[in-house]
Amino acid sequence: MIIQSIALLDQLDKDINTFSMRIREWYSYHFPELVSIVPENHLYTKCAEYVKDRKSLSEESVEPLTEILGDSEKAQAIIDASKMSMGMDISPVDLINIQMFAGRVVALSNYRKQIAEYLHTKMNSVAPNLTTLIGDQVGARLISKAGSLTSLAKYPASTLQILGAEKALFRALKTRSNTPKYGLLYHSTYIGRAGLKNKGRISRYLANKCSIASRIDCFSETQTTIYGEKLRQQVEDRLKFYETGDIPMKNIDVMKQAMEEAMQQEQLSAEGSAKKKKKKKKAKKEEPMDED
Structure with missing residues (x-):
């Protein structure tokens, strides 16, 4: 479902x-401003x-336009420009067609939001750690490119780093030039925030962390976003x-903290489920007593 959802999302975009x-070109004949x-x-x-027809606009149209745009100044500017x-006058039949087409596009945009929300919830249930690390859409694209979460988990970090840049990689190998530093990971926020010299380094580091996150999501029995x-931290x-040269914590220390927090979370959830079972048993025992 994730693979189909991200493909549909890209197609809708x-x-x-x-x-x-097309609507811009069509409607600009009538209202170019x-x-x-x-x-x-x-x-x-x-x-x-x-x-629709710009001549039908009046001062009463300011409030509906403000609701659409969220800006009263722009709404007033539209009234003044009309x-x-x-622009040329346009026939009622053309206006009806423009209105119908615009309605279809607005409906598609609303449907795109629904698909994005569905993908977000699906990624949080299937790959919560990968989603927490790089976001639902980039994570979904990685899973789609690999074929499945299991296939992505089996990839080494070096392969995950250049997923989506296969053509550039083979071109570089043919011409014996520099190989690409990143593929789909370029769309994550981290690489854009890194300096020009450090983009390759942070891409390699991010691929390493994505590989760890995908393996935890694939093979762990309990779902958690702690890792x-x-x-991400x-x-x-x-x-x-x-940027500053501040030395971060070692990976082994961070993973120990994560494991301890995950164990505590499991214990709390186990205690909560045990209490619920006891309550259910008590409720079942009390039912026949009430009948008597």
């Missing part, structure tokens, strides 16, 4: 962008669906080390 650009006031695709589509617009939080500390 492309389709929504294409359709939004709207593009400069509302540059965002999703909000532009919502405005086009609401406005009065002095240089993912500790691994390790990456943050490594970024600080590259």
Whole structure:
């Protein structure tokens, strides 16, 4: 389900962008000033669906436009621009088609949000530590590229580091030039925050931590995000080390802390489940007494 969801998410992003650009071109014949006031695709589509004929706008339209945009100044700017617009008049049939198409695009955008929420919950249940470390979408893309979470867990960190950059790797091997430093991991926030000299180093370090997180998620019996939080903190500390030179904790010490916290969490959950079982037994014993 994760592989299909991330593929659908990527396809929806492309389709929504294409359709939004088509609405911009189509509606700009009638109201060209709207593009400069509302540059965002999703909000532009919502405005086009609401406005329809620009001549129908009045001061009463400020409140609905403010609800759509979340900005009263932009809403007033749209009203002012509609009065002095240089756009051509458009037939009612064309306006109906634009409105229907805009409605479909808005519905697709809302559906895309639902898919993103579904993917987030699915990743938290299947790979909680990997999700905590690098996010649900990057983690889902890694799983999709590997084929499954088990396959990803079996990959060494060096392979995980360049997942998604296979063409660049083979091109580099053919031409005997420098091999790529990162693939899908480039979309994580850590590499963007690292300096130019340290991008390759943090990519290698992040791949190592992702490999550990995927193995814990794949082979552990109990689900927990403790390891993912500790691994994420390790990456943050490594970024600080590259910037300031502050020496971070050793990996073995961090993993010991994580194991102790995970054991405590297991004990608490076991005690809680035992108490629930006792309550159920007491309730069952009391039922026949009440009947008598």
